[in-house]
Amino acid sequence: MSAPAAFDPASRPPDGAWARLSSLFRTTAFKLSLVYLAVFAAFAFFVLGYVAWNARRVLDDQIVSTIEAEISGLSEQYAAGGLRRLVAVVERRSREPGASLYLVTTPAGEHVAGNVGALPPGVLAEPGQTETAYGRGADAESLTHRAIVRIFTLPGGFRLLVGRDVEERDRLRAVIARAFGWSLILVVGLGFVGSLFIARRVLKRVDDMTGITRGIMAGDLDGRLAVAGSGDELDRLARNLNAMLDRIGELMRGMREVSDNIAHDLKTPLTRLRNKADAALGSDDPAVLRAALEATIEESDNLIRVFNALLMIARLEAGSSRDDLADFDAGAVALEVAELYEAVAEERGVAVTAEAAPDLVVHGSRELIGQAMANLIDNALKYGAGGEPVVAVSAARDGDFVVLAVADRGPGIPEEDRARVLNRFVRLETARSRPGFGLGLSLVAAIARLHDGALLIEDNGPGLRAVLRLPAARSPAPEVP
């Protein structure tokens, strides 16, 4: 099955894995996922950064408070025993393992005691707290470690340095940074893969929909989109599209019914015509031939009627005969047509009563309204049989409208069929056995529409009341002398 020509080939996905992927990238779902991913990554970055910064601040605070405690201990020793006592304590503490750092120097900066070997130049000159590199061990040369230190100037120019190594803090920082990096990579990676997955899922459903709709365009009108049942937006879309397809299917069936009816209703008399001619061919009797020819002409006339009616409905619906409209008395038309049918009704034992109010002026075609009334009375005679044999024709004014009505006492039309009978070639089961083509009411409805009026099918309780409602002409008809 080939795709219909109307389908734009540009929107068909090209072949190949890359093309499939690129069609994935183009999906709305993928793009949306990427936006979400970026927002989420920014959020994660902010949260992790905040945590890392806070952790560092807490650690720094802890280091500083440890240094403070050391200093207060040492200052007590200094107060109690002077420089000598301080140096002894520093020497003792320097030998203990741990992160605490001590240094006592001469005013010239020469090492007296402590576990700090090397310091960048100038550090000792400035009292106060600072972060600096240093060398661990009394005889260290290189600055391989880092510490937070506090420097004091003792009386006599001696310097005291108390500090704490920050290696632990830095290691923690590195751990956090690594975790930070990895988690970002993970978030972005998982997010990207997730987006692809979501996009593929959505794309697959959309592709399924596209496939089904393409099938429908190719003529398979029974195809319906799958509804996942999750009630999401794609489901809603699928449900709406399905409802639309149901409606289209209904209309198509209606069209098919009309064309089937046309074919059937025209084929039957044509076949009859052909069979009659065929049968007559076998006879030499001039009387038989003559009768057959006359029957043939009669059948042809019926066909001509059908075509005329079809053409007329089509032309009325196209609204092409609006130019030759004039004012006329619709009540008089109702009476005239009722009189025309009165004789044929009487022959069938049906009484036709007719009454009309005066001056029911309508702007339109007297011919067409006459034709409409003829069709309605004809219908009443044909299908109104069975009840009281009366057909009532009336013409009255109702506000701005002229109401022409034909009412019978027959079986009527069930409410559910009333709109349908106005369609072309629709014949109710009860009418199938009678001659006719189901065009009469369609024609009347078309005439009513041409006059900006309407044909209403009502219940006459019992029976049928067909009402032709036409707008009254704005000004009354000029007096005819």
Add this chain to the structure above:
Amino acid sequence: MPEMRLLIIEDDREAASYLSKAFREAGHVADLAHDGLDGYALAREGDYDVLVVDRMLPKLDGLSLIRSLREQEVGTPVLILSALGQVDDRVKGLRAGGDDYLPKPYAFSELLARSEVLARRRGSAAAGAEPTAYRVGDLELDRLSHRVTRAGQEIVLQPREFRLLEYLMRHAGQVVTRTMLLEHVWDYHFDPQTNVIDVHVSRLRAKVDKGFERAMIHTVRGAGYMVRAGGEA
């Protein structure tokens, strides 16, 4: 019906030759023209009883052709054939100077009956005004006093029945179709679905022919009715 000379102006050659053959079989003579200009030339020169003109013609359309003929004071009756079977088309055709109008598709019997009536009208128009009374055999109709008598006996008719008989008698000896009756007696041009006209005619017939040996109103099968003296009841 005496022989008629017709000119059929129709661009569909098949339809035109069918018509000419059918008219010949009905005892008439028909010439053909296949476009508006030829038709106009023939219509001006030839002495025809009736012109049958298609509305849509090459070179010169049907309505312009009729208008030109009327301007040249060619009064030959014109019957317009048209595929545009609508009320306003009929009105336009008659306004252009046509005398009758027949929408396609039509029955040949209808065309024949209408052509014969047009040809006869031409004859009677030449003879002078419409007579005030018609007489067919022993049936008489007085248009002034609205009295109808048969063999001296008065027949009481309803006004519509009177107009029906009047029309039939005016065209005595000619076929009058149901649609022609609807047009001239009721002034409607639509196609009655049922045999409404037949019932009116048979009512009239009951009053006119009942009790008489010879029928006046005859049914022409497949075509319509004819009033003529003679024939069995």
